[in-house]
Structure formats: structure tokens, C-alpha cells
Amino acid sequence: MLTVEGLRIEQGTFFLTTDFEVAKGRRVAVIGPSGAGKSTLLNALGGYIEVAGGRVEVAGQDVTDAAPDQRGIAMLFQDGNLFPHLTLAQNVGLGIRPALRLTEAEMAQVRDALNRVGLAEFADRKPGDVSGGQQSRAALARVLVQAKPLLLLDEPFAALGPALRAEMLDLTSQVARDAGATVLMITHAPEDAERAADDLIFVEAGRVDPPRAVAEVMADPPEALRAYLGR
Structure with a gap:
């Protein structure tokens, strides 16, 4: 591998x-x-x-x-690299398209990734509005959608x-x-x-x-x- x-x-x-x-x-x-x-x-x-x-x-x-x-390869850094002005869903979507022009299928991938890390109900919140553990989950979800x-x-x-x-x-x-x-x-x-x-x-x-x-x-x-x- x-x-x-x-x-x-x-x-x-x-x-x-x-x-x-x-x-x-x-x-x-x-x-x-x-x-x-x-x-x-x-x-x-x-x-x-x-x-x-x-x-x-x-x-x-x-x-x-x-x-x-x-x-x-997908890499998860020490600070998670979440953008504070974007929602958790948008931060995850960056893993698919940096411009965030996502298709419906790609938006479904984001929702699925958030659901897999237990953040489905927090999709519209920004990093500053959730705990450190939830921020880590969002960063992991962004890695997931890259499917590397x-x-x-x-x-x-x-x-x-x-x-x-x-x-x-x-x-x-x-x-x-x-x-x-x-x-x-x-x-x-x-x-x-x-x-x-x-x-x-x-x-x-x-x-x-x-x-x-x-x-x-x-x-x-x-x-x-x-x-x-x-x-």
C-alpha cells in the first residue's frame, strides 16, 4: 500500500x-x-x-x-484547519471542492460524513459554536469525504x-x-x-x-x- x-x-x-x-x-x-x-x-x-x-x-x-x-493521501493536521467563518458542513465540503460548488450528490456525501462522525445536527453551526471534540469530528469528516x-x-x-x-x-x-x-x-x-x-x-x-x-x-x-x- x-x-x-x-x-x-x-x-x-x-x-x-x-x-x-x-x-x-x-x-x-x-x-x-x-x-x-x-x-x-x-x-x-x-x-x-x-x-x-x-x-x-x-x-x-x-x-x-x-x-x-x-x-x-489525506492529511489531518494538529489544528484541524477549520475555517471559523464557514459552517461545519462547508468546512467538510472543502474536502471535495475548495470552491464549495457542490452537486447534490456531493452535498449528500457531506451529510453522510457528518452523520458518520455524529455531527448531523450540527451541520449549520460554525466551529466557534461547537466543542473542541466536535471540531475534531468535523475535521475527520472532511478527511472522510476525500475518500483517499x-x-x-x-x-x-x-x-x-x-x-x-x-x-x-x-x-x-x-x-x-x-x-x-x-x-x-x-x-x-x-x-x-x-x-x-x-x-x-x-x-x-x-x-x-x-x-x-x-x-x-x-x-x-x-x-x-x-x-x-x-x-
């Missing part, structure tokens, strides 16, 4: 290199200390920063030089309390399974990885370990991960 070969990222004195594969439908937690390169990795996969070398393949297509909207095979999540639920974060992780896992999508999710919390991921990628100082089953890694963490976990 996702193949990364010889990927090299250079940003000033920071370097990141990696090779790994993720099978279709897997949910992968990307974990590691602050500044290790987790967000840099996801932004490179999403096409938001240039890479110095290597290859990225999504669903059998080489997307290394493709624009973000041509990669088969690969979802990249850059800690979009980090600002939520533990119970609400767990709820959003469960919801994300559910909608990803329903859509048959593959997920790469950055988190600082090992409990999030254990709750919502099949596999784990550990990133430290620009080094990216290939994915391994979460249970296997947590049962016997490598030394660098053990130090990060404080074990």
Missing part, C-alpha cells in the same frame, strides 16, 4: 533517511521524542515538503514528485482530554476500517498506540525504524524506545 524507498529529507542540519512498507488497511502509530522528525516524515509523505532523494509509492503509484492532492486510501494524522487530537482523545481514536479506527484506508498516526502517548494501532514506527533523531506489531515492540522495546518510554 505504502512503499518508502531510500527517502532522504534535508532541512538545514537535520537529516532523515528511511525505507519501509505499510500493508493496505494497517493502522500505524508513529512515535518518538519531540524534534525527532515525525511531523517532517508525514509532511514529506503528504507532499508538503520537498525530499532530497528516494521514492514514495502509494497504492502502486509513484507519487514522489506529485502534488499533495494527487497522491491518494492513505490517511496521515499529525496528532490532531493532542489537545483533547484523555477520555475524548480515546473516543476520537476509536472513531478514527472505525471509519478507517469502514473505508479500507491505511493510517499513519503520530502520537507521543504509547497508550494511544496500544489502543488504536496495529503496528508501530519509532522515530529518533532522524532515524525511522520500519513498522513492527505494537504488542511485539511494547513487550520487548529496543533500547532507544525503552529510554523514551522511561522503562
